[in-house]
Amino acid sequence: MTRREFIVNGFRAGVVLLGAKGVYNTSRYQLRLKKITLLVPALPSSFKGLKIALLSDFHSSLIVSEGLISTAARICMQERPDLIAxxxxxxxxxxEVGGSAKVKMEKGDMKYINRCVDALSTLSAPMGIYGVLGNHDFWSGQGAVDAICDSFTKKIGVIWLRNMSVRLQRGDQEIYLLGxxxxxxxSCSLLDAYIALEAEVVKILLSHNPDINIEIEALRKRIDVVLSGHTHGGQVVFPYIGSPFLPSTAGQKYISGLVKDGSxxxxxxxxxxxxxxxxxxNCPPEVVMITLS
Ligand SMILES: [Fe+2]
Structure with missing residues:
Protein backbone atom coordinates (compact mmCIF):
# COMPACT_ATOMS: atom_id res chain seq x y z
CA MET A 1 0.00 0.00 0.00
CA THR A 2 1.36 3.42 -0.95
CA ARG A 3 1.50 6.27 1.56
CA ARG A 4 -1.35 8.01 -0.29
CA GLU A 5 -3.53 4.83 -0.25
CA PHE A 6 -2.77 4.39 3.46
CA ILE A 7 -3.98 7.94 4.23
CA VAL A 8 -7.10 7.62 2.02
CA ASN A 9 -8.03 4.23 3.51
CA GLY A 10 -7.42 5.55 7.01
CA PHE A 11 -9.71 8.49 6.30
CA ARG A 12 -12.42 6.15 4.95
CA ALA A 13 -12.15 3.94 8.04
CA GLY A 14 -12.49 7.03 10.23
CA VAL A 15 -15.64 8.13 8.40
CA VAL A 16 -17.15 4.65 8.80
CA LEU A 17 -16.35 4.59 12.53
CA LEU A 18 -17.73 8.08 13.10
CA GLY A 19 -20.86 7.12 11.15
CA ALA A 20 -21.32 4.04 13.32
CA LYS A 21 -20.82 6.16 16.43
CA GLY A 22 -23.46 8.59 15.17
CA VAL A 23 -25.93 5.77 14.66
CA TYR A 24 -25.32 3.86 17.86
CA ASN A 25 -24.00 6.27 20.41
CA THR A 26 -26.53 8.60 21.93
CA SER A 27 -25.40 11.14 24.46
CA ARG A 28 -26.76 10.93 27.98
CA TYR A 29 -28.07 14.46 27.46
CA GLN A 30 -30.04 13.79 24.28
CA LEU A 31 -33.47 13.18 25.76
CA ARG A 32 -35.98 11.77 23.34
CA LEU A 33 -39.76 11.71 23.44
CA LYS A 34 -41.00 8.22 22.73
CA LYS A 35 -44.67 7.90 21.86
CA ILE A 36 -46.37 4.55 21.89
CA THR A 37 -49.91 3.29 21.62
CA LEU A 38 -50.73 0.40 23.90
CA LEU A 39 -53.59 -1.84 22.89
CA VAL A 40 -55.35 -3.08 26.02
CA PRO A 41 -58.11 -5.45 24.89
CA ALA A 42 -60.30 -5.10 27.99
CA LEU A 43 -59.93 -1.32 28.28
CA PRO A 44 -63.27 0.39 29.00
CA SER A 45 -64.26 2.63 26.08
CA SER A 46 -64.08 5.87 28.07
CA PHE A 47 -60.37 5.26 28.75
CA LYS A 48 -59.53 4.97 25.06
CA GLY A 49 -57.03 7.70 24.25
CA LEU A 50 -55.87 8.16 27.87
CA LYS A 51 -52.35 9.57 27.80
CA ILE A 52 -49.97 8.35 30.48
CA ALA A 53 -46.53 9.93 30.79
CA LEU A 54 -43.89 7.53 32.13
CA LEU A 55 -40.78 9.07 33.68
CA SER A 56 -38.24 7.15 35.72
CA ASP A 57 -34.71 6.85 37.09
CA PHE A 58 -33.81 10.51 37.46
CA HIS A 59 -30.82 9.66 39.67
CA SER A 60 -30.41 13.26 40.78
CA SER A 61 -26.73 13.26 41.76
CA LEU A 62 -23.30 14.62 41.01
CA ILE A 63 -23.45 13.14 37.50
CA VAL A 64 -27.07 14.03 36.64
CA SER A 65 -27.95 17.70 36.41
CA GLU A 66 -31.13 19.49 37.42
CA GLY A 67 -31.23 20.77 33.83
CA LEU A 68 -31.56 17.27 32.36
CA ILE A 69 -34.43 16.46 34.72
CA SER A 70 -36.23 19.76 34.12
CA THR A 71 -35.91 19.21 30.36
CA ALA A 72 -37.64 15.86 30.81
CA ALA A 73 -40.47 17.64 32.67
CA ARG A 74 -40.78 20.23 29.90
CA ILE A 75 -40.93 17.55 27.18
CA CYS A 76 -43.54 15.72 29.23
CA MET A 77 -45.77 18.76 29.73
CA GLN A 78 -45.68 19.71 26.05
CA GLU A 79 -47.63 16.49 25.44
CA ARG A 80 -50.36 17.36 27.98
CA PRO A 81 -50.65 13.91 29.59
CA ASP A 82 -53.82 12.92 31.43
CA LEU A 83 -51.81 11.11 34.09
CA ILE A 84 -48.13 10.99 35.05
CA ALA A 85 -46.33 7.92 36.41
CA GLU A 96 -24.65 -0.09 50.74
CA VAL A 97 -26.85 -2.34 48.71
CA GLY A 98 -29.59 -3.69 50.96
CA GLY A 99 -28.93 -1.06 53.63
CA SER A 100 -32.57 -0.01 53.58
CA ALA A 101 -34.07 1.03 56.91
CA LYS A 102 -30.84 0.87 58.91
CA VAL A 103 -28.79 3.39 56.95
CA LYS A 104 -28.75 7.12 57.58
CA MET A 105 -29.46 9.84 55.10
CA GLU A 106 -26.32 11.63 53.95
CA LYS A 107 -26.10 15.42 53.67
CA GLY A 108 -25.99 15.22 49.89
CA ASP A 109 -29.17 13.19 49.68
CA MET A 110 -31.39 16.11 50.72
CA LYS A 111 -29.63 18.42 48.29
CA TYR A 112 -30.27 16.04 45.42
CA ILE A 113 -33.85 15.32 46.53
CA ASN A 114 -34.55 19.08 46.49
CA ARG A 115 -32.87 19.40 43.12
CA CYS A 116 -35.04 16.62 41.71
CA VAL A 117 -38.34 17.94 43.04
CA ASP A 118 -37.50 21.47 41.88
CA ALA A 119 -36.69 20.17 38.41
CA LEU A 120 -40.02 18.32 38.26
CA SER A 121 -42.06 21.15 39.80
CA THR A 122 -43.72 21.99 36.45
CA LEU A 123 -45.42 18.59 36.24
CA SER A 124 -49.18 18.47 36.48
CA ALA A 125 -51.90 16.24 35.09
CA PRO A 126 -55.70 16.32 35.42
CA MET A 127 -55.90 12.71 36.62
CA GLY A 128 -52.93 13.02 38.94
CA ILE A 129 -49.23 12.29 39.38
CA TYR A 130 -48.51 8.87 40.88
CA GLY A 131 -45.20 7.59 42.19
CA VAL A 132 -43.43 4.47 43.37
CA LEU A 133 -39.98 4.22 44.94
CA GLY A 134 -36.90 2.57 43.46
CA ASN A 135 -34.07 0.58 45.00
CA HIS A 136 -31.78 3.63 45.12
CA ASP A 137 -34.39 5.64 47.03
CA PHE A 138 -34.40 2.94 49.71
CA TRP A 139 -30.60 2.66 49.69
CA SER A 140 -30.31 6.09 51.25
CA GLY A 141 -32.35 4.99 54.25
CA GLN A 142 -35.69 5.72 55.85
CA GLY A 143 -34.87 9.42 56.20
CA ALA A 144 -34.40 9.75 52.46
CA VAL A 145 -37.56 7.77 51.72
CA ASP A 146 -39.56 10.04 54.04
CA ALA A 147 -37.99 13.17 52.57
CA ILE A 148 -38.72 12.08 49.00
CA CYS A 149 -42.33 11.20 49.79
CA ASP A 150 -42.96 14.40 51.80
CA SER A 151 -41.34 16.83 49.39
CA PHE A 152 -42.89 15.41 46.21
CA THR A 153 -46.34 15.33 47.78
CA LYS A 154 -46.10 18.85 49.19
CA LYS A 155 -44.53 20.48 46.16
CA ILE A 156 -46.14 18.71 43.19
CA GLY A 157 -48.94 16.64 44.71
CA VAL A 158 -47.52 13.18 44.02
CA ILE A 159 -49.75 10.37 45.24
CA TRP A 160 -47.53 7.50 46.40
CA LEU A 161 -48.65 3.99 45.61
CA ARG A 162 -46.81 2.06 48.30
CA ASN A 163 -48.40 -1.37 47.94
CA MET A 164 -51.81 0.07 47.26
CA SER A 165 -54.18 0.91 44.45
CA VAL A 166 -56.35 3.80 43.33
CA ARG A 167 -59.52 3.72 41.30
CA LEU A 168 -59.53 5.83 38.15
CA GLN A 169 -62.94 6.81 36.85
CA ARG A 170 -64.06 8.19 33.53
CA GLY A 171 -67.79 8.53 33.04
CA ASP A 172 -69.28 5.54 34.80
CA GLN A 173 -66.33 3.26 33.93
CA GLU A 174 -63.26 2.41 35.98
CA ILE A 175 -59.77 0.98 35.85
CA TYR A 176 -57.27 0.57 38.69
CA LEU A 177 -53.76 1.89 39.08
CA LEU A 178 -51.57 -0.12 41.45
CA GLY A 179 -48.10 0.50 42.81
CA SER A 187 -41.68 -4.03 52.04
CA CYS A 188 -42.73 -4.85 48.45
CA SER A 189 -46.18 -6.46 48.53
CA LEU A 190 -48.13 -7.08 45.38
CA LEU A 191 -50.76 -8.83 47.49
CA ASP A 192 -51.40 -5.66 49.50
CA ALA A 193 -51.62 -3.61 46.31
CA TYR A 194 -54.03 -6.11 44.80
CA ILE A 195 -56.21 -6.60 47.85
CA ALA A 196 -59.98 -6.35 47.33
CA LEU A 197 -59.66 -5.90 43.55
CA GLU A 198 -61.80 -7.97 41.27
CA ALA A 199 -59.97 -10.11 38.74
CA GLU A 200 -61.78 -8.80 35.67
CA VAL A 201 -61.16 -5.08 36.15
CA VAL A 202 -58.30 -3.57 34.11
CA LYS A 203 -55.19 -3.02 36.23
CA ILE A 204 -52.08 -1.01 35.48
CA LEU A 205 -49.19 -1.64 37.87
CA LEU A 206 -46.35 0.78 38.59
CA SER A 207 -43.25 -1.11 39.69
CA HIS A 208 -39.74 0.30 39.57
CA ASN A 209 -38.28 -3.10 38.79
CA PRO A 210 -39.79 -5.07 35.89
CA ASP A 211 -38.79 -8.30 37.65
CA ILE A 212 -42.09 -7.87 39.53
CA ASN A 213 -43.38 -10.02 36.66
CA ILE A 214 -41.85 -13.00 38.46
CA GLU A 215 -44.05 -12.22 41.48
CA ILE A 216 -47.11 -11.67 39.29
CA GLU A 217 -46.58 -15.10 37.73
CA ALA A 218 -46.00 -16.75 41.11
CA LEU A 219 -49.15 -15.25 42.61
CA ARG A 220 -51.14 -15.84 39.41
CA LYS A 221 -52.61 -12.36 39.49
CA ARG A 222 -54.10 -10.65 36.50
CA ILE A 223 -52.32 -7.44 35.65
CA ASP A 224 -52.95 -5.93 32.21
CA VAL A 225 -50.05 -3.46 32.04
CA VAL A 226 -46.84 -3.04 34.04
CA LEU A 227 -44.93 0.25 33.81
CA SER A 228 -41.30 0.11 34.93
CA GLY A 229 -37.81 1.58 34.74
CA HIS A 230 -34.77 0.34 36.70
CA THR A 231 -32.73 -1.12 33.85
CA HIS A 232 -31.90 2.27 32.27
CA GLY A 233 -32.36 0.37 29.01
CA GLY A 234 -29.00 -1.20 29.83
CA GLN A 235 -27.36 2.28 29.88
CA VAL A 236 -24.42 0.90 27.88
CA VAL A 237 -25.70 -1.38 25.13
CA PHE A 238 -23.61 -3.08 22.49
CA PRO A 239 -25.18 -4.15 19.20
CA TYR A 240 -25.88 -7.92 19.05
CA ILE A 241 -24.61 -8.40 22.64
CA GLY A 242 -26.87 -6.19 24.72
CA SER A 243 -25.91 -4.74 28.07
CA PRO A 244 -22.98 -6.35 29.89
CA PHE A 245 -24.58 -5.43 33.22
CA LEU A 246 -28.32 -5.58 33.72
CA PRO A 247 -29.77 -5.65 37.26
CA SER A 248 -32.40 -8.27 36.46
CA THR A 249 -32.71 -11.97 37.17
CA ALA A 250 -34.50 -12.35 33.85
CA GLY A 251 -31.37 -11.72 31.78
CA GLN A 252 -31.90 -9.24 28.94
CA LYS A 253 -35.64 -9.93 28.71
CA TYR A 254 -36.81 -6.74 30.42
CA ILE A 255 -34.03 -4.45 29.21
CA SER A 256 -36.21 -1.86 27.47
CA GLY A 257 -39.44 -1.23 25.58
CA LEU A 258 -42.50 -3.44 25.34
CA VAL A 259 -42.37 -7.03 26.59
CA LYS A 260 -45.36 -9.36 26.43
CA ASP A 261 -46.01 -12.22 28.85
CA GLY A 262 -49.20 -13.75 27.52
CA SER A 263 -51.83 -11.03 27.69
CA ASN A 282 -26.77 3.20 22.22
CA CYS A 283 -29.44 3.81 24.79
CA PRO A 284 -30.87 7.34 24.91
CA PRO A 285 -32.58 8.84 27.95
CA GLU A 286 -36.28 9.29 27.33
CA VAL A 287 -39.72 10.52 28.26
CA VAL A 288 -42.36 7.98 27.30
CA MET A 289 -45.90 8.97 26.34
CA ILE A 290 -48.30 6.04 26.31
CA THR A 291 -51.72 6.32 24.71
CA LEU A 292 -54.12 3.58 25.74
CA SER A 293 -56.21 2.03 23.02
FE1 LIG B 1 -32.11 3.45 38.37
Whole structure:
Protein backbone atom coordinates (compact mmCIF):
# COMPACT_ATOMS: atom_id res chain seq x y z
CA MET A 1 0.00 0.00 0.00
CA THR A 2 1.36 3.42 -0.95
CA ARG A 3 1.50 6.27 1.56
CA ARG A 4 -1.35 8.01 -0.29
CA GLU A 5 -3.53 4.83 -0.25
CA PHE A 6 -2.77 4.39 3.46
CA ILE A 7 -3.98 7.94 4.23
CA VAL A 8 -7.10 7.62 2.02
CA ASN A 9 -8.03 4.23 3.51
CA GLY A 10 -7.42 5.55 7.01
CA PHE A 11 -9.71 8.49 6.30
CA ARG A 12 -12.42 6.15 4.95
CA ALA A 13 -12.15 3.94 8.04
CA GLY A 14 -12.49 7.03 10.23
CA VAL A 15 -15.64 8.13 8.40
CA VAL A 16 -17.15 4.65 8.80
CA LEU A 17 -16.35 4.59 12.53
CA LEU A 18 -17.73 8.08 13.10
CA GLY A 19 -20.86 7.12 11.15
CA ALA A 20 -21.32 4.04 13.32
CA LYS A 21 -20.82 6.16 16.43
CA GLY A 22 -23.46 8.59 15.17
CA VAL A 23 -25.93 5.77 14.66
CA TYR A 24 -25.32 3.86 17.86
CA ASN A 25 -24.00 6.27 20.41
CA THR A 26 -26.53 8.60 21.93
CA SER A 27 -25.40 11.14 24.46
CA ARG A 28 -26.76 10.93 27.98
CA TYR A 29 -28.07 14.46 27.46
CA GLN A 30 -30.04 13.79 24.28
CA LEU A 31 -33.47 13.18 25.76
CA ARG A 32 -35.98 11.77 23.34
CA LEU A 33 -39.76 11.71 23.44
CA LYS A 34 -41.00 8.22 22.73
CA LYS A 35 -44.67 7.90 21.86
CA ILE A 36 -46.37 4.55 21.89
CA THR A 37 -49.91 3.29 21.62
CA LEU A 38 -50.73 0.40 23.90
CA LEU A 39 -53.59 -1.84 22.89
CA VAL A 40 -55.35 -3.08 26.02
CA PRO A 41 -58.11 -5.45 24.89
CA ALA A 42 -60.30 -5.10 27.99
CA LEU A 43 -59.93 -1.32 28.28
CA PRO A 44 -63.27 0.39 29.00
CA SER A 45 -64.26 2.63 26.08
CA SER A 46 -64.08 5.87 28.07
CA PHE A 47 -60.37 5.26 28.75
CA LYS A 48 -59.53 4.97 25.06
CA GLY A 49 -57.03 7.70 24.25
CA LEU A 50 -55.87 8.16 27.87
CA LYS A 51 -52.35 9.57 27.80
CA ILE A 52 -49.97 8.35 30.48
CA ALA A 53 -46.53 9.93 30.79
CA LEU A 54 -43.89 7.53 32.13
CA LEU A 55 -40.78 9.07 33.68
CA SER A 56 -38.24 7.15 35.72
CA ASP A 57 -34.71 6.85 37.09
CA PHE A 58 -33.81 10.51 37.46
CA HIS A 59 -30.82 9.66 39.67
CA SER A 60 -30.41 13.26 40.78
CA SER A 61 -26.73 13.26 41.76
CA LEU A 62 -23.30 14.62 41.01
CA ILE A 63 -23.45 13.14 37.50
CA VAL A 64 -27.07 14.03 36.64
CA SER A 65 -27.95 17.70 36.41
CA GLU A 66 -31.13 19.49 37.42
CA GLY A 67 -31.23 20.77 33.83
CA LEU A 68 -31.56 17.27 32.36
CA ILE A 69 -34.43 16.46 34.72
CA SER A 70 -36.23 19.76 34.12
CA THR A 71 -35.91 19.21 30.36
CA ALA A 72 -37.64 15.86 30.81
CA ALA A 73 -40.47 17.64 32.67
CA ARG A 74 -40.78 20.23 29.90
CA ILE A 75 -40.93 17.55 27.18
CA CYS A 76 -43.54 15.72 29.23
CA MET A 77 -45.77 18.76 29.73
CA GLN A 78 -45.68 19.71 26.05
CA GLU A 79 -47.63 16.49 25.44
CA ARG A 80 -50.36 17.36 27.98
CA PRO A 81 -50.65 13.91 29.59
CA ASP A 82 -53.82 12.92 31.43
CA LEU A 83 -51.81 11.11 34.09
CA ILE A 84 -48.13 10.99 35.05
CA ALA A 85 -46.33 7.92 36.41
CA UNK A 86 -42.98 8.36 38.20
CA UNK A 87 -41.37 4.96 38.67
CA UNK A 88 -38.56 5.55 41.14
CA UNK A 89 -34.84 6.14 41.63
CA UNK A 90 -35.28 9.86 42.19
CA UNK A 91 -31.78 9.95 43.69
CA UNK A 92 -28.77 7.66 43.65
CA UNK A 93 -28.40 5.63 46.83
CA UNK A 94 -25.46 6.68 48.94
CA UNK A 95 -25.24 3.59 51.09
CA GLU A 96 -24.65 -0.09 50.74
CA VAL A 97 -26.85 -2.34 48.71
CA GLY A 98 -29.59 -3.69 50.96
CA GLY A 99 -28.93 -1.06 53.63
CA SER A 100 -32.57 -0.01 53.58
CA ALA A 101 -34.07 1.03 56.91
CA LYS A 102 -30.84 0.87 58.91
CA VAL A 103 -28.79 3.39 56.95
CA LYS A 104 -28.75 7.12 57.58
CA MET A 105 -29.46 9.84 55.10
CA GLU A 106 -26.32 11.63 53.95
CA LYS A 107 -26.10 15.42 53.67
CA GLY A 108 -25.99 15.22 49.89
CA ASP A 109 -29.17 13.19 49.68
CA MET A 110 -31.39 16.11 50.72
CA LYS A 111 -29.63 18.42 48.29
CA TYR A 112 -30.27 16.04 45.42
CA ILE A 113 -33.85 15.32 46.53
CA ASN A 114 -34.55 19.08 46.49
CA ARG A 115 -32.87 19.40 43.12
CA CYS A 116 -35.04 16.62 41.71
CA VAL A 117 -38.34 17.94 43.04
CA ASP A 118 -37.50 21.47 41.88
CA ALA A 119 -36.69 20.17 38.41
CA LEU A 120 -40.02 18.32 38.26
CA SER A 121 -42.06 21.15 39.80
CA THR A 122 -43.72 21.99 36.45
CA LEU A 123 -45.42 18.59 36.24
CA SER A 124 -49.18 18.47 36.48
CA ALA A 125 -51.90 16.24 35.09
CA PRO A 126 -55.70 16.32 35.42
CA MET A 127 -55.90 12.71 36.62
CA GLY A 128 -52.93 13.02 38.94
CA ILE A 129 -49.23 12.29 39.38
CA TYR A 130 -48.51 8.87 40.88
CA GLY A 131 -45.20 7.59 42.19
CA VAL A 132 -43.43 4.47 43.37
CA LEU A 133 -39.98 4.22 44.94
CA GLY A 134 -36.90 2.57 43.46
CA ASN A 135 -34.07 0.58 45.00
CA HIS A 136 -31.78 3.63 45.12
CA ASP A 137 -34.39 5.64 47.03
CA PHE A 138 -34.40 2.94 49.71
CA TRP A 139 -30.60 2.66 49.69
CA SER A 140 -30.31 6.09 51.25
CA GLY A 141 -32.35 4.99 54.25
CA GLN A 142 -35.69 5.72 55.85
CA GLY A 143 -34.87 9.42 56.20
CA ALA A 144 -34.40 9.75 52.46
CA VAL A 145 -37.56 7.77 51.72
CA ASP A 146 -39.56 10.04 54.04
CA ALA A 147 -37.99 13.17 52.57
CA ILE A 148 -38.72 12.08 49.00
CA CYS A 149 -42.33 11.20 49.79
CA ASP A 150 -42.96 14.40 51.80
CA SER A 151 -41.34 16.83 49.39
CA PHE A 152 -42.89 15.41 46.21
CA THR A 153 -46.34 15.33 47.78
CA LYS A 154 -46.10 18.85 49.19
CA LYS A 155 -44.53 20.48 46.16
CA ILE A 156 -46.14 18.71 43.19
CA GLY A 157 -48.94 16.64 44.71
CA VAL A 158 -47.52 13.18 44.02
CA ILE A 159 -49.75 10.37 45.24
CA TRP A 160 -47.53 7.50 46.40
CA LEU A 161 -48.65 3.99 45.61
CA ARG A 162 -46.81 2.06 48.30
CA ASN A 163 -48.40 -1.37 47.94
CA MET A 164 -51.81 0.07 47.26
CA SER A 165 -54.18 0.91 44.45
CA VAL A 166 -56.35 3.80 43.33
CA ARG A 167 -59.52 3.72 41.30
CA LEU A 168 -59.53 5.83 38.15
CA GLN A 169 -62.94 6.81 36.85
CA ARG A 170 -64.06 8.19 33.53
CA GLY A 171 -67.79 8.53 33.04
CA ASP A 172 -69.28 5.54 34.80
CA GLN A 173 -66.33 3.26 33.93
CA GLU A 174 -63.26 2.41 35.98
CA ILE A 175 -59.77 0.98 35.85
CA TYR A 176 -57.27 0.57 38.69
CA LEU A 177 -53.76 1.89 39.08
CA LEU A 178 -51.57 -0.12 41.45
CA GLY A 179 -48.10 0.50 42.81
CA UNK A 180 -45.54 -1.46 44.81
CA UNK A 181 -42.37 -0.64 46.73
CA UNK A 182 -39.18 -1.71 44.99
CA UNK A 183 -39.10 -5.42 44.24
CA UNK A 184 -35.77 -5.88 46.05
CA UNK A 185 -37.18 -4.48 49.30
CA UNK A 186 -38.90 -6.60 51.92
CA SER A 187 -41.68 -4.03 52.04
CA CYS A 188 -42.73 -4.85 48.45
CA SER A 189 -46.18 -6.46 48.53
CA LEU A 190 -48.13 -7.08 45.38
CA LEU A 191 -50.76 -8.83 47.49
CA ASP A 192 -51.40 -5.66 49.50
CA ALA A 193 -51.62 -3.61 46.31
CA TYR A 194 -54.03 -6.11 44.80
CA ILE A 195 -56.21 -6.60 47.85
CA ALA A 196 -59.98 -6.35 47.33
CA LEU A 197 -59.66 -5.90 43.55
CA GLU A 198 -61.80 -7.97 41.27
CA ALA A 199 -59.97 -10.11 38.74
CA GLU A 200 -61.78 -8.80 35.67
CA VAL A 201 -61.16 -5.08 36.15
CA VAL A 202 -58.30 -3.57 34.11
CA LYS A 203 -55.19 -3.02 36.23
CA ILE A 204 -52.08 -1.01 35.48
CA LEU A 205 -49.19 -1.64 37.87
CA LEU A 206 -46.35 0.78 38.59
CA SER A 207 -43.25 -1.11 39.69
CA HIS A 208 -39.74 0.30 39.57
CA ASN A 209 -38.28 -3.10 38.79
CA PRO A 210 -39.79 -5.07 35.89
CA ASP A 211 -38.79 -8.30 37.65
CA ILE A 212 -42.09 -7.87 39.53
CA ASN A 213 -43.38 -10.02 36.66
CA ILE A 214 -41.85 -13.00 38.46
CA GLU A 215 -44.05 -12.22 41.48
CA ILE A 216 -47.11 -11.67 39.29
CA GLU A 217 -46.58 -15.10 37.73
CA ALA A 218 -46.00 -16.75 41.11
CA LEU A 219 -49.15 -15.25 42.61
CA ARG A 220 -51.14 -15.84 39.41
CA LYS A 221 -52.61 -12.36 39.49
CA ARG A 222 -54.10 -10.65 36.50
CA ILE A 223 -52.32 -7.44 35.65
CA ASP A 224 -52.95 -5.93 32.21
CA VAL A 225 -50.05 -3.46 32.04
CA VAL A 226 -46.84 -3.04 34.04
CA LEU A 227 -44.93 0.25 33.81
CA SER A 228 -41.30 0.11 34.93
CA GLY A 229 -37.81 1.58 34.74
CA HIS A 230 -34.77 0.34 36.70
CA THR A 231 -32.73 -1.12 33.85
CA HIS A 232 -31.90 2.27 32.27
CA GLY A 233 -32.36 0.37 29.01
CA GLY A 234 -29.00 -1.20 29.83
CA GLN A 235 -27.36 2.28 29.88
CA VAL A 236 -24.42 0.90 27.88
CA VAL A 237 -25.70 -1.38 25.13
CA PHE A 238 -23.61 -3.08 22.49
CA PRO A 239 -25.18 -4.15 19.20
CA TYR A 240 -25.88 -7.92 19.05
CA ILE A 241 -24.61 -8.40 22.64
CA GLY A 242 -26.87 -6.19 24.72
CA SER A 243 -25.91 -4.74 28.07
CA PRO A 244 -22.98 -6.35 29.89
CA PHE A 245 -24.58 -5.43 33.22
CA LEU A 246 -28.32 -5.58 33.72
CA PRO A 247 -29.77 -5.65 37.26
CA SER A 248 -32.40 -8.27 36.46
CA THR A 249 -32.71 -11.97 37.17
CA ALA A 250 -34.50 -12.35 33.85
CA GLY A 251 -31.37 -11.72 31.78
CA GLN A 252 -31.90 -9.24 28.94
CA LYS A 253 -35.64 -9.93 28.71
CA TYR A 254 -36.81 -6.74 30.42
CA ILE A 255 -34.03 -4.45 29.21
CA SER A 256 -36.21 -1.86 27.47
CA GLY A 257 -39.44 -1.23 25.58
CA LEU A 258 -42.50 -3.44 25.34
CA VAL A 259 -42.37 -7.03 26.59
CA LYS A 260 -45.36 -9.36 26.43
CA ASP A 261 -46.01 -12.22 28.85
CA GLY A 262 -49.20 -13.75 27.52
CA SER A 263 -51.83 -11.03 27.69
CA UNK A 264 -49.79 -8.94 30.15
CA UNK A 265 -47.73 -6.12 28.69
CA UNK A 266 -44.75 -4.53 30.41
CA UNK A 267 -43.26 -1.29 29.24
CA UNK A 268 -39.74 -0.56 30.50
CA UNK A 269 -38.41 2.94 29.98
CA UNK A 270 -34.72 3.80 29.53
CA UNK A 271 -35.29 6.50 32.15
CA UNK A 272 -33.89 10.00 32.37
CA UNK A 273 -30.64 9.89 34.35
CA UNK A 274 -27.69 7.56 34.63
CA UNK A 275 -25.81 5.79 37.34
CA UNK A 276 -22.35 4.37 38.09
CA UNK A 277 -20.72 5.99 35.07
CA UNK A 278 -21.66 9.35 33.52
CA UNK A 279 -22.41 7.91 30.12
CA UNK A 280 -24.93 6.15 27.93
CA UNK A 281 -24.19 4.20 24.82
CA ASN A 282 -26.77 3.20 22.22
CA CYS A 283 -29.44 3.81 24.79
CA PRO A 284 -30.87 7.34 24.91
CA PRO A 285 -32.58 8.84 27.95
CA GLU A 286 -36.28 9.29 27.33
CA VAL A 287 -39.72 10.52 28.26
CA VAL A 288 -42.36 7.98 27.30
CA MET A 289 -45.90 8.97 26.34
CA ILE A 290 -48.30 6.04 26.31
CA THR A 291 -51.72 6.32 24.71
CA LEU A 292 -54.12 3.58 25.74
CA SER A 293 -56.21 2.03 23.02
FE1 LIG B 1 -32.11 3.45 38.37
Missing amino acids: LTGDFITGTN VDDYWEK RQTYITNGVGNNMVPMRY
